[in-house]
Amino acid sequence: MKAFIVKKYSKKEKLHLTDWAEPTVNENDVLVQVHSAGVNVIDILIRNGDFKLFLPMKPPFLLGRDVAGIVIKTGAKVTKFKVGDEVYSSSGDHHLGTYAEYISIAENDVAFKPKNLSMEEAASIPLVGLTSWQALVEIGKIKKGQKVFIQAGSGGVGAFAIQLAKHLGAFVATTTSSKNTYLVKSLGADLIIDYKTEDFETKLKDYDLVLHSNKDSKILEKSLRILKSGGQLISLVGPPTPEFADALGLSWPLKLVIKLLSFSVRKKVKKQNVSFKFLFMKPEGKQLGEITKLIEAGIIKPVIDKVFPFEQANEALSYIETGRSKGKVVVKVR
Incomplete structure (x- = not known):
């Protein structure tokens, strides 16, 4: 699969688009075909190495936590989701990688995508x-x-x-x-x-x-x-x-x-x-499900500034690094 990777901790590091092994799907995981990925300040901080004291990543590693996409494979013990479900999630601390074509995520970290949102809008929400x-x-x-x-x-x-x-x-x-x-x-x-x-x-x-x-x-x-x-x-x-x-x-x-x-x-x-x-946000599918209810009821609406194509993931990170974005920035993968 195509994926953006971080080769070394550095504020000047650019993401590198490369061929990467498709993620393994464990018995409690779902494999999600990524349609859109939310871009967050934490992505920059992880790339910089600001959190390596308590969230160490061994380069090269994938980046990105927020995702909206479609389930294409389920682990043997998965009960909440099936192939074809539209879902969204903020993946776990050591399971980064939404700037990629596919990501494997623990079932308990996933929720059904709000029916009234596009993939880009949904990807802006989880974190x-x-x-x-x-x-x-x-x-x-x-x-x-x-x-x-x-x-x-x-x-x-x-x-x-x-x-x-x-x-x-x-x-x-x-x-x-x-x-x-x-x-x-x-x-x-x-x-x-x-x-x-x-x-x-x-x-x-x-x-x-x-x-x-x-x-x-x-x-x-x-x-x-x-x-x-x-x-x-x-x-x-x-x-x-x-x-x-x-x-x-x-x-x-x-x-x-x-x-x-x-x-x-x-x-x-x-x-x-x-x-x-x-507060260091923890992934939680049940809480995301409660948020879905508020969104589908029209109580909370996504606020999106820009959507970048997949190839421009570096430009998306640079844009939020300026601190001038209003609401969220999203990368459209598919």
């Missing part, structure tokens, strides 16, 4: 949808009337999270540039802050939850200060915490490194009587 669900529903347990601050509202996660938070009944504040104000307002944002000209800390107070996605340490400190006592900050960019290291079962030297990396933020959190959690 941002699951990230938002796990932050706001699973961890945050957001209730009606609570106040939520979602950073970068016009980005992939932000655009989905705003819609989900509004569905849950929250008051939603977000940051974006003035040119994207209309977009985030149309998604349901109640309070919109122009990050180029305004300081969100002067406008926000006593928030229940912050969905944090900015690597700037000063933004993290400000975000903690706008929380009310007992509020929670859920970070998508880190630093990772000892709880995260325990959940992954990392070795004690790595646990020590992570403990040191998060020492400063954990000290601030304790002082302010708030909580801090690092």
